[in-house]
Amino acid sequence: MIIAVDGPAASGKGTIARALARHYHVPHLDTGLLYRAVALTVMRLELDPSIEADAVAACGFDEDLLADAALRDDATGQIASIVSAHPLVRAALLQRQKRFAHQPGGAVLDGRDIGTVIAPDADAKLFIRATPTIRAQRRHAELRARGDDTSYDQVLADIRSRDDRDSSRATAPLVPAIDAAQLDTSFLSIEAAVAKAIALVEARLARAAAMAAPSV
Numbered sequence: 001m002i003i004a005v006d007g008p009a010a011s012g013k014g015t016i017a018r019a020l021a022r023h024y025h026v027p028h029l030d031t032g033l034l035y036r037a038v039a040l041t042v043m044r045l046e047l048d049p050s051i052e053a054d055a056v057a058a059c060g061f062d063e064d065l066l067a068d069a070a071l072r073d074d075a076t077g078q079i080a081s082i083v084s085a086h087p088l089v090r091a092a093l094l095q096r097q098k099r100f101a102h103q104p105g106g107a108v109l110d111g112r113d114i115g116t117v118i119a120p121d122a123d124a125k126l127f128i129r130a131t132p133t134i135r136a137q138r139r140h141a142e143l144r145a146r147g148d149d150t151s152y153d154q155v156l157a158d159i160r161s162r163d164d165r166d167s168s169r170a171t172a173p174l175v176p177a178i179d180a181a182q183l184d185t186s187f188l189s190i191e192a193a194v195a196k197a198i199a200l201v202e203a204r205l206a207r208a209a210a211m212a213a214p215s216v
Contacts, residue, residue, distance in 0.1 A: 001026065001106035002121070003201060004114035007128035008163050008174060009077065010135035010142075012185040012193055016128055017110035019194040020201065024108070029100045031111035031118070032080065034093050036071040037061045039079035055083040059092040074143055074150055074158065081162045084112075085169040094118070112166055115177030124204040126197060127176035130186040132159055 003020055007013035014030055021028035039049065041058035048054045070076060083089050094117075101107055101119040109118060115125035130138075136156035143150050166174040176182060181200040185193045 001123045001205075002101050002119050003106075003108040004119050004122035004125040004177070004180075005108065005110040005128060005197075006112055006114050006116075006126070006174070006176065006180065007110075008112075008130075008135065008166065009159055010139040011128045011130045012138075012190070013110045013126075013128040015190060016126070016183075016185075016194055016197045017108050020197060021108040023198055024106075024201075026106050026108055027100070027103070028108045028110075029097070031093075031097050031109055031114065033066050033071055034096065035080040035084040035089070036076050037065045037068075038083050038089060038093075039076050040065065040068065040070055042083060043076070043079060049079045049082040052086040052088055055086050056088045056092060058083070059089060072146070074139070074148065074155070078158055078162065081165050085165060085171070087171040090117075090171055112174040113172035115180050116175065117172045120177070123208060124201040125177045125180035126200060127180040127182045128193075128197075129182065129184050132156065132163065134186045135159055 001024060003024070005013045005017040005020070017030070018028055038055060038058045038061065041061045042049045042055060045058065047058060097109065097118045101109055111118065115122055115127070133156065136152060136159050139159065140152045140155045143155065181204060183193065183196055183200060188196065
C-alpha cells in the first residue's frame with residue numbers, strides 16, 4: 001500500500017504522513033529532507049543554489065546527513081526550494097524516492113510531487129493545505145522553540161515566496177493530483193487532522209476495493 005501526501009510548507013503534511021505510517025505500520029519518507037540535504041550541502045560547500053550544475057554536484061550526499069538537525073533550519077528550507085526547482089536535481093533524486101515508495105509492503109511519502117510524479121499509482125493520495133498566515137504562525141512557533149528569532153513577518157514572506165517558486169516551477173510543480181483527496185488543516189487540531197486523514201485514506205481504499213470486486 002502506497003500513500004502519497006502532498007502539500008505546501010507547514011501545512012501539516014509531515015505530521016499527518018508520520019501518523020499514517022504508524023497507523024498502517026509502513027515506513028515513512030519525508031522527501032523534503034532529500035532536497036534539504038542537497039541545500040545544506042550546497043551551503044556548506046559555498047556553492048550557488050541558483051546554478052543547476054552546483055546543485056547537482058551536491059546530490060551525492062551521504063545518507064547520514066539526513067539526520068543532521070541543520071536540515072530543519074528555515075535558511076536550509078529556503079535554499080531547498082531553490083535547488084528543488086532544477087530539473088536535473090529532481091531527476092537525480094527521483095529513483096531513490098521511487099524505490100522507497102515501491103518497497104515490499106508499501107510506504108507513506110510526503111512532499112510536493114508524490115501523487116503526481118513519484119507515485120502516481122499510489123493507493124491513496126492526500127493534498128494537505130492551510131492558509132499562508134496559519135502556516136506562517138506554525139513555522140514561526142517552531143523556529144522560536146528552536147531559539148530562532150526570525151520575525152513572523154519574515155516567515156510569512158518566505159512562505160509566500162516559497163509557495164510561488166514551488167507552484168510555478170516548470171518541473172514537477174506543487175499541484176494537487178487530480179485524484180487526491182484534499183484536506184484543509186487551517187482550523188483543525190493535530191488529532192482532528194490525523195483522524196480526518198485516516199478517514200479519507202480508508203474511503204479511498206474502500207472505493208478501490210469495491211471497484212476491484214467482481215460483479216455478481
